[in-house]
Amino acid sequence: MWFTVLGPVEVTAAGRPVELGRAQRRAVLAYLLFNSGRSVSADQLVDVLWGDTPPATARTQIQVAISAVRRALREAGRDPIQSGPGGYQVTVTPDEFDLAQFTARVQTARGLGATQYAADEVRAALTLWRGTPLAGVTAAYAPVVRAHLEEKQRAAYDMLFGIELDRGRHREVIPELTALAEAHPLHEDMAGRLMLALYRAGRPADALAAYQKIRLSLVEDLGIEPSAALRGLHQSVLAGDASLDLPATVTVASRGTSTLPHDVPDFTGRAAELARLDAVPGVAVTVISGPGGVGKTALAVRWAHGNAHRFPDGRFYVDLHGYGPREPMAPAEALRHVLRALGFPGGDVPADVDAAAALYRARLAGAKALILLDNAATADQVRPLLPGGPGPMVLVTSRDRLGGLIAGDGAARIELAELGVAESADLLTRIVGGDRTARDPQAVADLATACGRLPLALRIAAANLADRPEDTIRQYADRLAAPNRLGRFVVAGDPRRTLRAVIDQSVERLTPVQQAVLRYLPALPGADFGIQVLAGVLELPRDEVGVLLKQLVDAWLVVEPTPGRFTLHDLVRDYAASLTGDNADVLRRALAAYVAMTTAAHQRIAERTPDDGTAESIFESAADAMAWFDVEAANLLSAKSAAAEQGHAEWGASLGLMLRPYLRMRSQRPDWTAVCEVGLRSAIELDDTSVDAYLLSARDAVNRRRRQYAAARPTLLRALEVAVAQDEPALTGYIQDMIATGADPATEYADAQTRLDHALALAARAGDDYLAMTVHLGRGLLSGLREAYPEAIEDFQLGLAIAERLGRPHPISVARYNLAYAWHQLGDRPKAVEHASRSTAVADQAGLVDLAARGRELRVLSDPGALEAAETMPRIQ
Numbered sequence: 001m002w003f004t005v006l007g008p009v010e011v012t013a014a015g016r017p018v019e020l021g022r023a024q025r026r027a028v029l030a031y032l033l034f035n036s037g038r039s040v041s042a043d044q045l046v047d048v049l050w051g052d053t054p055p056a057t058a059r060t061q062i063q064v065a066i067s068a069v070r071r072a073l074r075e076a077g078r079d080p081i082q083s084g085p086g087g088y089q090v091t092v093t094p095d096e097f098d099l100a101q102f103t104a105r106v107q108t109a110r111g112l113g114a115t116q117y118a119a120d121e122v123r124a125a126l127t128l129w130r131g132t133p134l135a136g137v138t139a140a141y142a143p144v145v146r147a148h149l150e151e152k153q154r155a156a157y158d159m160l161f162g163i164e165l166d167r168g169r170h171r172e173v174i175p176e177l178t179a180l181a182e183a184h185p186l187h188e189d190m191a192g193r194l195m196l197a198l199y200r201a202g203r204p205a206d207a208l209a210a211y212q213k214i215r216l217s218l219v220e221d222l223g224i225e226p227s228a229a230l231r232g233l234h235q236s237v238l239a240g241d242a243s244l245d246l247p248a249t250v251t252v253a254s255r256g257t258s259t260l261p262h263d264v265p266d267f268t269g270r271a272a273e274l275a276r277l278d279a280v281p282g283v284a285v286t287v288i289s290g291p292g293g294v295g296k297t298a299l300a301v302r303w304a305h306g307n308a309h310r311f312p313d314g315r316f317y318v319d320l321h322g323y324g325p326r327e328p329m330a331p332a333e334a335l336r337h338v339l340r341a342l343g344f345p346g347g348d349v350p351a352d353v354d355a356a357a358a359l360y361r362a363r364l365a366g367a368k369a370l371i372l373l374d375n376a377a378t379a380d381q382v383r384p385l386l387p388g389g390p391g392p393m394v395l396v397t398s399r400d401r402l403g404g405l406i407a408g409d410g411a412a413r414i415e416l417a418e419l420g421v422a423e424s425a426d427l428l429t430r431i432v433g434g435d436r437t438a439r440d441p442q443a444v445a446d447l448a449t450a451c452g453r454l455p456l457a458l459r460i461a462a463a464n465l466a467d468r469p470e471d472t473i474r475q476y477a478d479r480l481a482a483p484n485r486l487g488r489f490v491v492a493g494d495p496r497r498t499l500r501a502v503i504d505q506s507v508e509r510l511t512p513v514q515q516a517v518l519r520y521l522p523a524l525p526g527a528d529f530g531i532q533v534l535a536g537v538l539e540l541p542r543d544e545v546g547v548l549l550k551q552l553v554d555a556w557l558v559v560e561p562t563p564g565r566f567t568l569h570d571l572v573r574d575y576a577a578s579l580t581g582d583n584a585d586v587l588r589r590a591l592a593a594y595v596a597m598t599t600a601a602h603q604r605i606a607e608r609t610p611d612d613g614t615a616e617s618i619f620e621s622a623a624d625a626m627a628w629f630d631v632e633a634a635n636l637l638s639a640k641s642a643a644a645e646q647g648h649a650e651w652g653a654s655l656g657l658m659l660r661p662y663l664r665m666r667s668q669r670p671d672w673t674a675v676c677e678v679g680l681r682s683a684i685e686l687d688d689t690s691v692d693a694y695l696l697s698a699r700d701a702v703n704r705r706r707r708q709y710a711a712a713r714p715t716l717l718r719a720l721e722v723a724v725a726q727d728e729p730a731l732t733g734y735i736q737d738m739i740a741t742g743a744d745p746a747t748e749y750a751d752a753q754t755r756l757d758h759a760l761a762l763a764a765r766a767g768d769d770y771l772a773m774t775v776h777l778g779r780g781l782l783s784g785l786r787e788a789y790p791e792a793i794e795d796f797q798l799g800l801a802i803a804e805r806l807g808r809p810h811p812i813s814v815a816r817y818n819l820a821y822a823w824h825q826l827g828d829r830p831k832a833v834e835h836a837s838r839s840t841a842v843a844d845q846a847g848l849v850d851l852a853a854r855g856r857e858l859r860v861l862s863d864p865g866a867l868e869a870a871e872t873m874p875r876i877q
Helices: 023-036 043-052 058-078 098-110 116-126 143-166 170-183 188-200 205-223 228-239 271-279 296-306 331-341 353-364 379-385 403-409 421-432 432-440 443-452 455-467 475-482 499-506 512-523 530-539 543-553 568-581 584-605 614-616 623-646 649-665 672-686 689-705 709-725 729-741 749-766 768-786 789-806 807-825 828-846 849-859 864-869
Strands: 003-004 009-011 081-084 088-089 285-289 314-318 369-374 393-398 412-417 494-498 561-562 565-567
Touching: 003 098, 009 058, 023 043, 023 058, 023 088, 043 058, 043 088, 058 081, 098 143, 098 285, 098 614, 116 143, 143 170, 170 188, 170 205, 188 205, 205 228, 228 331, 228 393, 271 296, 271 412, 285 296, 285 403, 285 530, 296 314, 296 393, 314 331, 331 353, 331 379, 353 369, 369 379, 369 512, 379 403, 421 443, 421 455, 432 443, 443 455, 443 828, 455 475, 455 499, 494 499, 494 807, 499 568, 512 530, 512 568, 512 584, 530 623, 543 561, 568 709, 584 614, 584 623, 584 649, 623 649, 729 749, 729 768, 729 864, 749 768, 768 789, 768 807, 789 807, 807 828, 807 849, 828 849
Parallel strands: 285 393, 285 412, 314 369, 369 393
Antiparallel strands: 003 009, 081 088, 561 565
16 A cells, blocks of 8 residues: 655555545544554544634544545455554555655665765655645644655755755756745745856856845845845855865776686585576576585685676675684675775765665665675674665575565575585595596595585695595595594694684584584484484473574574484584583483373374373374384484484383384385385394394285285294284284285185284284284185175174274274275175265365275265276285
């Protein structure tokens, strides 16, 4: 919306006028706009509208007027008026209100000196006027406010012509000043500006005539002589006083000035990033962010030198010292730095940051210049150095992501990661020499890996190799791959050029709490971690931990490869680990957190919710618990090993037991073989035959789902032996079920039936209803595959009854689907339709997409081809 008082009081929305109606409504709205952001009472509105003679219905009229205005504004799209105990308040931004925008533009121009930018700002402010302010408003307050606004307009004109005269544009403004002097014959400031412009244009006689004209008007209309200031100007014109001449102008830097640092001659790679910079418009702000040592400055400087032709008005570099031994440079100091490079003498640069920023923007307005702001700490440090209009391009480098510039200032971002494998090898070759690297390409690749493919680390390693020609690359790569490698990234004679110093600079910017979190992270079991386990370690709310991790990600000390999962770059992990003494307590808390969450997840997927509500407080549903297991499975296996190694045998055993249902249910995951291999290696190292059994079971379930029954059977039999030896009836039963349901119903039916009967007995012994349900559904599956549908239906119904008692959507849906299939094969289509429909409904509600789709296929019994197209009946897991 657009609200105006510098002329008629009007409102427009989307370019269309809003019908406000009677003048009284406009008077109320205008007064609220004058007090934008402040509450105005009904009594105050009565006073300003009617003065000392309000009507008896004044308050009612005000209420009616405000109600009508609010209704009109709401219909137009937005009502900025709020009512409360204190009265009425309107809230608009400068972009919505002509008076607010006029005031802001004039205020901006005040700090810009005698510049084109300042003149443009005042002219833009004056174009907002559309005649007499408050035109048509007859309220009691209108005359006083109108006079005040007109004085603001006269002051703005005086300011504009003062700027233009100081810029030497006296000839250009004479027509404007002449017209204004005619329109306002009693305004001495206009007459004074016109006299000075005429005098500087070499027309002193016309200047004296202008004085006589205003003097005559003042004497005849008001009976007074001109002011002392105007009379003094008259005398100066008569005397040809040199003080009236145009003052000397400031000399600015010559065109094409560059303060860029030197380009790195062996710059390597970054073709994609350079191409992205090439595509950035010349008026944009671009942030290059990344961890310390990744080559942000080198990239920016390389591109700036290569594109000097795009910036003929200059390329200017400022190191903002956001990270390093010095304190970050204050914006005022950075502005002085650039302004001096632009040619302004130090004494002429304003000390006030706003005034200096205004002068900076004015000088760069429309200039085809590049500003490279290197090593920025925060968005607030950069913001005063952003140009105010089209022309310059700004490149910012920072170890912070500077999200404020992206969100609030429209900056683009290029995130710089480590070099690729080939680029890393290329950089090493450029520095060390091709003859040397060609002797052992694998050693070069290993050295790049030991350096984390970080350009600074690669350069340090290459420099040290170049200084030690007697060393082979293999020897050096092996030294860097050894523990405590961070201290080896040092260049002799340059203590600041070390990898540790670079990471130190990032860490020093962290708060004590953020630093503590960083120290804890290497102690967590597994390669990555989520917010939940860290919240358990820190004993803080999840939201607070999420904020801490976001801050570490923004500082490029923690990596978030997928949403909600975090890890450390190898070199940062080494650094953080070097800061930590005995982190046994951190590991203990991490294990405790994993045990607590695994317990809750296990209870959820087993549908056993404890009285204390633990499961409900962490996982809302079995699906949530399964999803958590999906991302944490490998870490839980690592936690199990860590628990055994650190003497927490009970926790290790708990983790193993509670993983079993998940391992059985999720053994179809594409990456599950790799996960199982991790667990098997841990089991072998720890001589944990129990975990060996169920991991073998899970791994071979993968093979069975891929229809590789023959490959699965030997290790399933081995797992069965381990389970029997350990006297674990439930696990034995599950493995028997796996063997049986993978059997060939034509040739191995009897053996499979015996195994399922044994599994059913084991389920009764263990009191495991889930196992009993699984076995009944497995027996039904075997019977169905042999086309013994009556026997299959009996077992499916028994399995369904248990599944419904347990409240388990997946087996309920599967059992009903299988019943539908069996009844259809027996020719009882109504029962088939009933079970297929109910299977689909349960699957839809539980989000079981595949089952729902298959149920719908089976339900379309009118299509004879539907059942032939359906897949073989699914089996329960």
